[in-house]
Amino acid sequence: MKLQIKKTPASAGAGSLSFIRAFLCLVIAVFPTAVSVSAGPEIVCASTTSTENSGLFDHILPLFEKKTGIKVKVVARGTGAAIEMGKRGDADVVVVHAREQELKAAEEGFFVNRHDVMYNDFVIIGPTDDPVRIKGMKSAAEAFRKIAEAAQFISRGDNSGTNTKEQAIWKKSGIEPKGRKWYLEVGQGMEKTQRIANEKQAYTLTDRGTWLATKDKDKLDMVIVLEGDLTLFNQYGVMAVNPAKHKHVKYKEAMEFVNWLISIDGRQAIASFRDSNGNQLFLPNAK
Numbered sequence: 001m002k003l004q005i006k007k008t009p010a011s012a013g014a015g016s017l018s019f020i021r022a023f024l025c026l027v028i029a030v031f032p033t034a035v036s037v038s039a040g041p042e043i044v045c046a047s048t049t050s051t052e053n054s055g056l057f058d059h060i061l062p063l064f065e066k067k068t069g070i071k072v073k074v075v076a077r078g079t080g081a082a083i084e085m086g087k088r089g090d091a092d093v094v095v096v097h098a099r100e101q102e103l104k105a106a107e108e109g110f111f112v113n114r115h116d117v118m119y120n121d122f123v124i125i126g127p128t129d130d131p132v133r134i135k136g137m138k139s140a141a142e143a144f145r146k147i148a149e150a151a152q153f154i155s156r157g158d159n160s161g162t163n164t165k166e167q168a169i170w171k172k173s174g175i176e177p178k179g180r181k182w183y184l185e186v187g188q189g190m191e192k193t194q195r196i197a198n199e200k201q202a203y204t205l206t207d208r209g210t211w212l213a214t215k216d217k218d219k220l221d222m223v224i225v226l227e228g229d230l231t232l233f234n235q236y237g238v239m240a241v242n243p244a245k246h247k248h249v250k251y252k253e254a255m256e257f258v259n260w261l262i263s264i265d266g267r268q269a270i271a272s273f274r275d276s277n278g279n280q281l282f283l284p285n286a287k
Contacts, residue, residue, distance in 0.1 A: 040069040043253045046083075046091035048161055049189030051236070052076035054209040054281050060269040064260050070253050076189070078160030086111060086239075089246030092254040095261075097161035097207075097236045106239060113255065114239035115262050118270050118282040121234050122165055123211060124226040125194070126151075126203040134203075134225040141173040143226045148175050148182065152202035156193045157185025161234070166205045169231065191218065198222050207234055209281040216276070236282070238262070262286035 051057055057074050065071055075085065079096040086094045087110045095117065096102060106114050124143055126134065132151045134143045147153050155177070156163045170177050177183040186196055190210040197204040198220045211224070238258050243251040260266045267284035274280055 040071060041250060041253050042071040042073055043092040043250050043257060044090070045072050045074050045093050045095060045257070046081075046085040047074055047076055047095040048079050048082060048097055048236075049076045049191065050097070050162070050207045050210045051095060053189065053191045054213040054275075056209070056270070056273055056282060059273045060266070063265070063269050064257065067265070068253075068256055068260065070256060072257060078156065078158040078163065078189070080159030080164075083110075086241045087245075089241060089249055091241060092250045093238065093240050093257055095236060095238045097234055098164045099235055099237060101164065102237050102239060110242055110245055111239040112242045113258055114237055115258065115286055117236050117238045117261050117266075117286050118284045119233065119235045120208045120282050121227065122162065122205055122232040123208050123224045124203060125197070125206055125211060125220075125222045126225045127201045128221055128223050130223070130225050132203075137226055138229060140169050140226060140229045140231055144169055144173040145175060147203050148173075148177065148180070152182045152184065152200055153177065154193055154197040154200065154202045154204040155183065155185045156190065157187050158189075160190075162190060162205060162207060165232070165234070169205070172231070194218065194220060194222070212275045212277075212279050212281055235285075 047057070052074060061072050075091065077085065079098045079101065082091070082094050082096050083101055083105050085091045087105065094111070102111070102114055105111050124134065124140060132146045132149070134146060137143050155166060186193055188196070190206055191214050193204055194206055194211070194214065195218055198218070203225070215222070238261050240251060240254040240258055241249045243249055267286060270282050270284040271280065273282060
């Protein structure tokens with residue numbers, strides 16, 4: 001049987017096109033997901049609970065995404081866990097705050113292009129009545145010794161940047177706190193650790209950014225009892241996961257994020273982040 005194709009007038013063709021357009025519009029209206037525009041690239045950033053709890057990423061990421069079209073998914077962990085995520089290739093980039101751990105991981109070949117990004121400081125917080133009288137002291141190690149004598153200390157105990165700093169201070173104080181009745185390791189992020197310290201009217205070490213961003217929201221009946229010791233300096237760094245270790249990582253997009261963070265635009269975004277009282281929570285220092 002011969003297939004016969006009949007020619008149709010131009011007007012009939014126009015009518016058919018109109019029908020097709022109308023049909024497509026109906027499909028899009030009824031099934032909006034049937035026709036979609038592909039989303040831009042997305043990278044995973046493993047970072048600390050302090051950057052997440054403080055609200056920093058909520059402030060800066062929309063600016064980066066608007067400029068580049070790259071979406072950043074943040075997974076907040078302690079610094080140790082964030083670095084391990086990068087080592088496994090479960091993240092494309094990390095923003096953390098334990099410089100020695102960062103440099104070691106980079107030397108081992110797991111990360112490339114590490115840069116200082118910003119800093120703030122750690123502070124010791126405690127009950128408003130400061131029962132062991134730490135206020136006025138200048139040395140964090142001396143303060144820890146007084147806490148060990150007559151108070152309770154709440155530790156994150158999670159190998160985070162804060163926990164790493166805390167352990168360095170205990171070492172400087174000459175005290176091994178693990179296993180002591182007055183020392184409680186909770187294995188939690190910074191905000192939850194602060195809440196536990198508040199409930200138990202104990203002391204803890206926290207980063208200033210998390211403290212300022214959450215103390216009013218969480219209605220903490222605590223105060224800063226020691227600040228200003230040079231050992232409490234808190235440096236944050238960024239580094240990309242090495243694509244030679246994990247070929248699937250989005251290295252190009254990760255480096256766009258790294259380069260933006262250390263650029264003038266990134267530094268201005270970090271500097272403009274304030275808490276509800278106008279306090280600057282992080283100071284950019286990328287070179």
